[in-house]
Amino acid sequence: MNRKTLFEQIKQKKSFLCVGLDTDPAKIPAHLLKEADPIYEFNKQIIDATQEYTVAYKPNIAFYEALGTKGWESLQKTLEYIPKSIFTIADAKRGDIGNTSSLYAKAFFETMDFDSITVAPYMGIDSVKPFLEFKDKWVILLALTSNEGSMDFQLTRSAEGKPLFQEVLEKSSKWGTPENMMYVVGATRGEKIAEVRKIVPEHFFLVPGVGAQGGSLKDVAKYGMNSECGLLVNSSRGIIYASNGEDFAEAAGKEAKKLQEEMAVLLDKYLSL
Numbered sequence: 001m002n003r004k005t006l007f008e009q010i011k012q013k014k015s016f017l018c019v020g021l022d023t024d025p026a027k028i029p030a031h032l033l034k035e036a037d038p039i040y041e042f043n044k045q046i047i048d049a050t051q052e053y054t055v056a057y058k059p060n061i062a063f064y065e066a067l068g069t070k071g072w073e074s075l076q077k078t079l080e081y082i083p084k085s086i087f088t089i090a091d092a093k094r095g096d097i098g099n100t101s102s103l104y105a106k107a108f109f110e111t112m113d114f115d116s117i118t119v120a121p122y123m124g125i126d127s128v129k130p131f132l133e134f135k136d137k138w139v140i141l142l143a144l145t146s147n148e149g150s151m152d153f154q155l156t157r158s159a160e161g162k163p164l165f166q167e168v169l170e171k172s173s174k175w176g177t178p179e180n181m182m183y184v185v186g187a188t189r190g191e192k193i194a195e196v197r198k199i200v201p202e203h204f205f206l207v208p209g210v211g212a213q214g215g216s217l218k219d220v221a222k223y224g225m226n227s228e229c230g231l232l233v234n235s236s237r238g239i240i241y242a243s244n245g246e247d248f249a250e251a252a253g254k255e256a257k258k259l260q261e262e263m264a265v266l267l268d269k270y271l272s273l
C-alpha cells in the first residue's frame with residue numbers, strides 16, 4: 001500500500017488506529033479452544049468486530065512463531081483474512097547482514113504479503129536497504145521505543161550531547177523516504193514525540209504504548225500529528241483482551257470504536273478533516 005492510499009483510509013474512517021494481534025493461546029477465551037485453529041478463529045472474530053474502526057493490523061510475529069508450524073499457518077490465514085484496504089504490519093523486528101535481510105524481506109513481503117515490517121536499525125544501512133527494494137512496501141524502523149530499557153541506549157548522549165535516537169533518525173532518514181519508511185515512537189515517551197517530529201517532519205510514526213502501557217493518545221496527537229496525520233497508534237491487549245468471555249469480539253469492537261471516536265475528534269482538531 002502506498003502513502004496516498006493509507007492517508008485516504010485515515011480520512012475515510014476518521015481513524016489512525018492499528019489493532020495489535022498479539023494473540024496468546026493462554027489468554028483467548030476457553031470456548032475457542034475446541035476449534036481446529038483457535039488462534040485464527042480468535043483473530044477472525046477480532047477482525048470482523050474491529051475492521052470498521054481501524055486502518056491497520058499488526059500481528060506480533062513472536063506470538064505465532066512460538067507455536068511452531070501451526071503458528072505460522074494461523075498467521076498466514078489471518079493475513080489473508082484481513083481486508084486488502086487495511087494496512088498490515090509484520091511486527092518482527094528483524095535486520096541482519098545484507099543477504100540475510102534480503103531473505104527476511106522475501107519472507108514477509110513475498111512469501112507472506114505484508115505491507116510493512118518492523119526492523120531494528122543497529123546493524124546499519126546494509127541491514128535495512130534490502131527491505132526498501134520492494135514497491136509499495138514499508139520499513140518501520142525502531143527509533144524511540146516505549147519500554148523502560150529504551151533508556152539504556154536510545155536516550156544516551158554523545159560527547160556533543162546528541163541522543164542516540166536522534167543520530168539514528170538523522171542518518172536513517174536518508175536511506176529511504178517518507179514513502180517507504182516509518183518510525184516506531186513509543187506513546188509512553190510523551191513530549192519526546194515532539195523532538196522526533198522536529199527531526200523527521202514528514203514520516204509516519206507507528207506509536208505503540210497506549211492502552212495497557214498507559215501512553216496518552218491526546219499527547220501523541222498533540223506532539224506527533226503532521227499534515228497527513230503521520231500517525232498509526234497501536235493498541236493490542238487493551239483491545240483484544242477487553243473481555244475473556246464469549247463476548248470478547250464485541251468487547252474488542254467497543255474498545256476499538258472508543259479509540260476511533262477519540263481519534264476522529266483529534267483529526268478534526270488538528271487537521272480539520
Ligand SMILES: O=C(O)c1cc(=O)[nH]c(=O)n1[C@@H]1O[C@H](COP(=O)(O)O)[C@@H](O)[C@H]1O
Binds near residue numbers: 020211
Ligand atoms: O514495534 C512495536 O510494535 C513496539 C515497539 C515499542 O517500542 N513498544 C511496543 O510495545 N511495541 C509492540 O507494540 C505492542 C504493544 O502492545 P500493548 O502494550 O498490548 O498495546 C506489542 O506488540 C509490542 O511488541
